[in-house]
Amino acid sequence: MLTVNGSNFSTKGTINWNGMAQTTTFVSANQLTATIAASDIATPATVAVSVTNPATSGMGIYGSGGTLAETSSAMNFTVN
Numbered sequence: 001m002l003t004v005n006g007s008n009f010s011t012k013g014t015i016n017w018n019g020m021a022q023t024t025t026f027v028s029a030n031q032l033t034a035t036i037a038a039s040d041i042a043t044p045a046t047v048a049v050s051v052t053n054p055a056t057s058g059m060g061i062y063g064s065g066g067t068l069a070e071t072s073s074a075m076n077f078t079v080n
Helices: none
Strands: 002-005 014-017 024-028 031-034 045-053 075-079
Touching: 002 014, 002 045, 014 031
Parallel strands: none
Antiparallel strands: 002 031, 014 045, 024 031, 045 075
């Protein structure tokens, strides 16, 4: 289980492991978790981990007020 701590996570936020979206569980606006496959941690490596908050539709007149998808800067995770 990989736990990512941060801030402003969306309920539909996704953890990216080495650029690949993982099935992600929203814990809170400050925490997400994902199960990383055993094959992904079987070999020592440095892996980039980031989070993507998806775009949201606007609710204002003419669809205004939405947000674009945003991906955090990647943090390196060392697999030993």
